Amino acid sequence: MLSSNWILLAGLLLIAMMLSGTLLARLPLSGAMIYLAVGYLLAVAGLIAPDPIRHAETLELLTEGALLISLFSVGLKLELPLLDRRWLAPFRLAFAAMAFTVALIAAIAVYGLGLPVGAAILLGAILAPTDPVLASAIHSEPGPTPDPTRFSLAGEGALNDGTAFPFVLLGLGLMQLHDLGESWWHWWIVDLLWSTTGGILIGAAIGGMLGKLVIYLRTRHQSAVGLDEFLSLGVVAVSFSLAQLALASGFLSVFFAGLALRRARDFPIAGTAPIKQAASQEALATSAATHSHHASGAMTRAVLSFNEQLERLAELGIVLMIGAMLPSIVPFGRLGSSQPSSLPCALLRSCLHSLARDCRPTSWQR
Numbered sequence: 001m002l003s004s005n006w007i008l009l010a011g012l013l014l015i016a017m018m019l020s021g022t023l024l025a026r027l028p029l030s031g032a033m034i035y036l037a038v039g040y041l042l043a044v045a046g047l048i049a050p051d052p053i054r055h056a057e058t059l060e061l062l063t064e065g066a067l068l069i070s071l072f073s074v075g076l077k078l079e080l081p082l083l084d085r086r087w088l089a090p091f092r093l094a095f096a097a098m099a100f101t102v103a104l105i106a107a108i109a110v111y112g113l114g115l116p117v118g119a120a121i122l123l124g125a126i127l128a129p130t131d132p133v134l135a136s137a138i139h140s141e142p143g144p145t146p147d148p149t150r151f152s153l154a155g156e157g158a159l160n161d162g163t164a165f166p167f168v169l170l171g172l173g174l175m176q177l178h179d180l181g182e183s184w185w186h187w188w189i190v191d192l193l194w195s196t197t198g199g200i201l202i203g204a205a206i207g208g209m210l211g212k213l214v215i216y217l218r219t220r221h222q223s224a225v226g227l228d229e230f231l232s233l234g235v236v237a238v239s240f241s242l243a244q245l246a247l248a249s250g251f252l253s254v255f256f257a258g259l260a261l262r263r264a265r266d267f268p269i270a271g272t273a274p275i276k277q278a279a280s281q282e283a284l285a286t287s288a289a290t291h292s293h294h295a296s297g298a299m300t301r302a303v304l305s306f307n308e309q310l311e312r313l314a315e316l317g318i319v320l321m322i323g324a325m326l327p328s329i330v331p332f333g334r335l336g337s338s339q340p341s342s343l344p345c346a347l348l349r350s351c352l353h354s355l356a357r358d359c360r361p362t363s364w365q366r
Contacts, residue, residue, distance in 0.1 A: 013035075031315065036326075039321060067161065069307060072255070074158040077154070090154075093159075118171045121174065161251045169191045195252075199253040211299070232303045239256075
């Protein structure tokens with residue numbers, strides 16, 4: 001497919017989604033459902049045919065980028081102080097409930113499907129986490145009294161990608177694809193304890209320091225104003241890459257960088273007062289960025305607005321590609337079948353078949 005045709009197709013899809021946005025809001029449909037169907041139909045028509053094996057590295061980069069954007073957005077949206085007791089529920093779900101779910105799925109895979117232990121734990125670690133895009137979509141109300149259910153689900157959805165990754169490494173280690181160390185010491189100390197705590201500390205430090213630095217420069221020197229988009233991308237890239245280089249969880253680092261950036265507070269100058277709300281919106285937005293009482297709020301709103309736009313574009317690209325890869329799993333004529341070859345069963349069967357093929361006992365014990 002020519003590049004001009006790709007650009008035309010992407011432009012028409014974006015315009016169609018914008019024009020139908022109000023209609024879709026009234027229907028039990030989401031943008032992701034539309035993107036999935038469009039991707040599937042384009043692949044059936046032969047217009048696109050992404051190969052998940054040949055294009056694995058590109059798909060990995062795209063999905064990782066979309067995940068980081070979603071995690072950062074969730075961190076910016078959650079306003080409760082980190083020492084508030086209401087954080088206990090998301091942490092219980094992301095740590096204790098996550099480990100239990102991984103163990104339950106692994107047990108079913110071993111005793112029900114006959115998979116090796118390593119492959120079973122890997123399958124559990126893949127299936128157990130909830131979608132971080134779901135966490136971003138479940139908006140927690142701003143302010144000190146968010147809805148407990150929404151807050152717990154949003155927080156857990158952002159945390160569990162980082163907390164599930166040690167189990168991915170454990171499964172790979174049992175399959176002789178990752179070094180667990182003698183008596184698993186490397187997994188316990190580095191992959192589990194340091195990966196979790198290190199990711200949290202690195203992300204919180206980067207988000208907090210950069211947020212305070214930007215606010216200080218804007219309120220005291222009227223510099224570093226604008227280009228909040230660069231700040232958003234820079235915080236995500238730096239927090240993720242530094243955590244990865246330090247063998248910590250990049251996912252937790254990005255999430256806590258968003259949390260810390262949101263909590264960077266103003267430094268009110270003595271003798272100054274907040275801007276009167278009677279001022280025009282344009283004047284208010286312009287002066288708030290450098291006002292010592294409003295700079296943090298203006299920075300957070302600008303970064304979050306840009307990140308939400310990125311998240312929508314990432315959702316479009318990722319879900320469209322997933323839909324385009326489905327015809328290789330489910331033939332078009334059998335898509336609506338109620339037999340076990342229906343779409344969810346076919347996807348699960350394909351995943352399990354790949355695991356069973358690649359993790360046979362002979363290759364697993366090498």
